Structures are given as structure tokens and as C-alpha cells.
Amino acid sequence: MNPSRHEIGIVGGGLAGASAALAFARAGFDTVHVAAPASADGRSTALIGPSVRFLERLDVLAALDGRAQPMFAMRIVDDTGRLLRAATVEFRAAEIDLPYFGLNVLNRDLLDVVRAEGDRLPGRLRRIEETVAAVELDADHATLVTDAGRTVACRLLIGSDGRRSVVREAMGAPARSWSYPQVALVLNFEHQREHEGVSTEFHTASGPFTQVPLPGRRSSLVWVETPEEAARLKDLPLDRLSDEVERRMHSILGSVSVEAPVQSFPLSGASVMRLAGQRCALVGEAAHVFPPIGAQGLNLGLRDAEALLACAEAHRDDPGGAAMLADFEARRRADVATRTAAVDLLNRSLLTGFLPVQALRAVGLGALAALPVLRHALMREGVEPGSAVAGMMARARALLPGQRASG
Incomplete structure (x- = not known):
């Protein structure tokens, strides 16, 4: 079977990959997005700064139609119960003349909108809903083969296919990974009182307990605990879990009602020694893995996609060429390294006695x-x-x- 040929190929069906596919197609590149249908995701993402502007340029924010909640303030509360406790700190966007810090949105809503915007570009964005089985890289093209036997060739291949990236494996890029003795419970809940657009992060001895506002009297929660405690909490009936959430929040939002499902994720991190290789580049969790702390994961992935697009536009004569990929590596390396170190330091500082x-x-x-x-x-x-x-x-x-x- 002769391969279909494109300028840009993107592997991975998550938000970073879907956003990159939309961005490249919007910029006029002949783009193909290869990914199996994404699984349902009940989590939310707090979109910050550059991510908001990037999605705004793609007309994604306007299409969300009230499904994104502005965050006007963020509060850090020391709830460790230790001898040396820190003062409560509150950050307000108005202090630095911003209307809000960012927008919190359910991942499934954001993905639906990103894909719908891509559907408006049928001449520039082709979707292949199949799993990539193999990737080959050479000086002129990257070629991938799907599990259905389809072959696709492109001048630039973007790996946004997660922590077990097939593209990264083909690159031969060494990755360093680590784990934490923690599990994150992720859930959404309704509450009695208005959140007023305030996110509150309680720092506990087992990790952050972070409430982030959603539209209406709803919030999302990332609750980091020991594996044993996380397992116990996840097995609780929803009414008893709701009581636990209210207690841990010191009833600042009144009574709460936890919504199903309650998801759990072992905490881990990873960094990749190189973000680009022959005719390919990595974005999102293919390039870096974060625990769900500090709203860094998807925001960093969207900054990857935005930088990669800027580099491709600056090298339109040869997207995926050595000069373009060196430019991308130089633009992204420091941001990824500093954010990785900051999140790791914050989490470990809470765990230490x-x-x-x-x-x-x-x-x-x-x-x-x-x-x-x-x-x-x-x-x-x-x-x-x-x-x-x-x-x-x-x-x-x-x-x-x-x-x-x-x-």
C-alpha cells in the first residue's frame, strides 16, 4: 500500500496532540492526526497564561460557551499540622492587573471543542482513528504504520502519544523516570457555598489537597495521599467520601456531594534527554511527565505545541528539518527543566519531616x-x-x- 503523504503527522489522541493538530492545520500545514479514540476523562485542567492565549487564537475558548470557570484567586493553606507551619498566602489576579489567572475546564469538554474546531478544516486536517504500530525515521521523512496496515509519511512527525511513546522509542531518546510514594485521587463535586472563583490548595503531610473552581457551585479536586489511604478513600461510598472531602476542606464551601467517577493515579515523573530527533519532535507526556501538582502537565504540553508551530512557521521551506528541530529544542529545554525541578521540589518538601x-x-x-x-x-x-x-x-x-x- 502506497503511503499517504503529508507535511505534518501527529500521533496521540489526548489534548496536547489534538490541540497541536488543530494549530498546525489552522496555520495552513497539510496535517494528519493518527490516534485511537480517546478514553473518557473526568478530570479538569486549569489553563494558565500562554495556554489561554494559544487556545483563544484557535477559537477554542469562544466555543466553550460558559463551560470554563475563571480563577480570580489562589490560596495556599499550610495544613500539615507540623511544628513549623507556614502563613496562609493568597494570590489575587487583580494585584497584577489581570482579569483572572486562568480558566478551569473539564478535559472532555475541552477535547470535544478542539475536535469540533478541527472538523471545520477537512481540507487541511485528516484524522485516522487507528493505533500506531511502528515508526521509521530517515533524513527526509518519518513513516508510520498503523495496526490496520495503513502507511503514512510526513516531513515532521510529532509524538504526543504519552509516557510510553512509540515516537520517542523510535527516536531512541533516553528517558529518566521516577515515582513518589503517593497516589492522587481526582474527582469533581458540588458544594453548598459559592467558590467565588477561588482555588484553595491545602498543603498536607501526605501532599497537596487542591480544590479548583468549575462553573456553578462545582469544583474539581486533586487529593494526594499515601497509597493505602487513597485505596481506603476510593472504596468509600460517595456519601461518606463527601463527608471526608468537607472535613479536609474545613467546610469552607459548606456541605459537598462527590460525583462519580472517582479516579486514582499513582504519582510519577519523567524527563527526556532530547525533545527532538530525526524528522520528529515530542510534546506533552511523551516529553515530560508531571504529578498533578501546580497545573503544569497540559499547560507545558500546549507550550510545547505552540513553540513547535512557531518553529515550523519560521522554517516553512523544510518543516522537520535539522535547523527547525534545533530551534525547537533550544526554545523548550529551559522551561521544561525548570518546571520539572519546581514541581518535584514542592512535592518532596511536603513529604519530608x-x-x-x-x-x-x-x-x-x-x-x-x-x-x-x-x-x-x-x-x-x-x-x-x-x-x-x-x-x-x-x-x-x-x-x-x-x-x-x-x-
């Missing part, structure tokens, strides 16, 4: 509560990665001899 680490954490959160300048810098870095470093560099340049006079 070592007093000096507890003291450092308490002092750090206390400084954020007391010093608006520091708090504002962290907020800007959260919604605009790299902005804190850029701001420090700008202030440093302003202090150099001759700079103030020339301004």
Missing part, C-alpha cells in the same frame, strides 16, 4: 504573604513563564552605568 526543610518552606511562604513585590513576581512567573527572570534582567540593565542616562 526534616526540620530545616520545614523551616525553609515556612519562611518562604511567610515572605510571600508579607512581601507584595515577591508575591507579584511569583504570580507573573506563574502566568507568564520566564517573566520573573526577564524582569530581573531588565532591572539589572537599568542599573548599569550609562543605561539610566540613555533612557
Whole structure:
């Protein structure tokens, strides 16, 4: 069977892959998206900063039609019960002149909209709902074969096929993985009181317990626990689990009613030594795996897709060529590395009983509560990665001899 030929091929049916397929097709690239139908996903994602703007340019946000909840404030509460406890810190988007930090949306709603927008581009986006069985890479093309025997060739192959990526395996890219002694329960719930667009993260001795607002009197919850406690909680009837959620939240939203299903995920992380190879690049969980902490996973994957598209547009004469892929690697490496280290450090700092680490954490959160300048810098870095470093560099340049006079 002769292969179908395209400029861009994307493997993986999750949100990062579907968004990348829509973005490349919207930009005028002949795109094929190869993925088995995605399984139902009851989780939500807090879209932050660049992710919001990226999806806005793709007309995805307008199509969500009230299914996304703005997050106006985020609160961190030390609920570890340890000797050295940190001050409660509240971040408000209005402090840095933003209407909101981001939007929380159910993954299934977001995927439905992304795919519907792609359906509007039948001449530029082709979908093949089959599983990729093999990938071959050479200097001119990447070729993939599906489990149904279909062959597809493309100039740039994008692997967005998860932590067991077939594309990454074909690249021969070494991956370093690790696990945590924790399991995340993920669920949605209704509650008695208005959340007012506030997300509250309770830091506990077993990990974060994070409520994120959804439209109406509903919220999503990521609850990190020991494997034994997570198993016990997941087996509870929904009414008893609802009581546990209300108790752990100190009833700040009143009585709650947990919705089925309750999902659980062992916490792990992974990083890949290279993000690009011969005629291919990795985005999303094919490139980096995060525990569900700090809203980094999909946001980082969408930044991968946006950067890869920018590089392809800058090298339209040869998308997938060595120069384009080197540009992508350079653009994404620092962001991925720093976010990986930050999430890992936050999670491990909660697990340790070592007093000096507890003291450092308490002092750090206390400084954020007391010093608006520091708090504002962290907020800007959260919604605009790299902005804190850029701001420090700008202030440093302003202090150099001759700079103030020339301004």
C-alpha cells in the first residue's frame, strides 16, 4: 500500500496532540492526526497564561460557551499540622492587573471543542482513528504504520502519544523516570457555598489537597495521599467520601456531594534527554511527565505545541528539518527543566519531616504573604513563564552605568 503523504503527522489522541493538530492545520500545514479514540476523562485542567492565549487564537475558548470557570484567586493553606507551619498566602489576579489567572475546564469538554474546531478544516486536517504500530525515521521523512496496515509519511512527525511513546522509542531518546510514594485521587463535586472563583490548595503531610473552581457551585479536586489511604478513600461510598472531602476542606464551601467517577493515579515523573530527533519532535507526556501538582502537565504540553508551530512557521521551506528541530529544542529545554525541578521540589518538601526543610518552606511562604513585590513576581512567573527572570534582567540593565542616562 502506497503511503499517504503529508507535511505534518501527529500521533496521540489526548489534548496536547489534538490541540497541536488543530494549530498546525489552522496555520495552513497539510496535517494528519493518527490516534485511537480517546478514553473518557473526568478530570479538569486549569489553563494558565500562554495556554489561554494559544487556545483563544484557535477559537477554542469562544466555543466553550460558559463551560470554563475563571480563577480570580489562589490560596495556599499550610495544613500539615507540623511544628513549623507556614502563613496562609493568597494570590489575587487583580494585584497584577489581570482579569483572572486562568480558566478551569473539564478535559472532555475541552477535547470535544478542539475536535469540533478541527472538523471545520477537512481540507487541511485528516484524522485516522487507528493505533500506531511502528515508526521509521530517515533524513527526509518519518513513516508510520498503523495496526490496520495503513502507511503514512510526513516531513515532521510529532509524538504526543504519552509516557510510553512509540515516537520517542523510535527516536531512541533516553528517558529518566521516577515515582513518589503517593497516589492522587481526582474527582469533581458540588458544594453548598459559592467558590467565588477561588482555588484553595491545602498543603498536607501526605501532599497537596487542591480544590479548583468549575462553573456553578462545582469544583474539581486533586487529593494526594499515601497509597493505602487513597485505596481506603476510593472504596468509600460517595456519601461518606463527601463527608471526608468537607472535613479536609474545613467546610469552607459548606456541605459537598462527590460525583462519580472517582479516579486514582499513582504519582510519577519523567524527563527526556532530547525533545527532538530525526524528522520528529515530542510534546506533552511523551516529553515530560508531571504529578498533578501546580497545573503544569497540559499547560507545558500546549507550550510545547505552540513553540513547535512557531518553529515550523519560521522554517516553512523544510518543516522537520535539522535547523527547525534545533530551534525547537533550544526554545523548550529551559522551561521544561525548570518546571520539572519546581514541581518535584514542592512535592518532596511536603513529604519530608526534616526540620530545616520545614523551616525553609515556612519562611518562604511567610515572605510571600508579607512581601507584595515577591508575591507579584511569583504570580507573573506563574502566568507568564520566564517573566520573573526577564524582569530581573531588565532591572539589572537599568542599573548599569550609562543605561539610566540613555533612557
